[in-house]
Amino acid sequence: MKEEWEEKILCATQCSQCHERLDQRILSVYDHQVVCMECKKREEVRPDYDEVSKDMIRQCLVDTESRYGDPGGFCYHHFYPYTC
Numbered sequence: 001m002k003e004e005w006e007e008k009i010l011c012a013t014q015c016s017q018c019h020e021r022l023d024q025r026i027l028s029v030y031d032h033q034v035v036c037m038e039c040k041k042r043e044e045v046r047p048d049y050d051e052v053s054k055d056m057i058r059q060c061l062v063d064t065e066s067r068y069g070d071p072g073g074f075c076y077h078h079f080y081p082y083t084c
């Protein structure tokens with residue numbers, strides 16, 4: 001599980017929404033895909049963003065803790081930009 005998301009998500013080279021090349025990247029709270037900072041800004045102004053992000057982090061921590069303890073900080077990459 002861990003290796004799978006790290007390979008696909010952590011080092012993705014393209015934004016999943018606008019297909020721009022990624023330098024800094026962050027994860028969408030809506031679909032867990034990698035997006036660029038511009039797309040993240042658009043996501044953050046959606047009216048349901050607060051609610052969706054709270055639900056996402058709660059569920060993410062439950063899922064990752066029970067499976068592999070979130071070693072790479074997967075849940076937190078939805079809120080903190082990271083580089084590959």
Ligand SMILES: [Zn+2]
Pocket residue numbers: 015016017018019020035036037038039
């Ligand atoms: Zn983008």
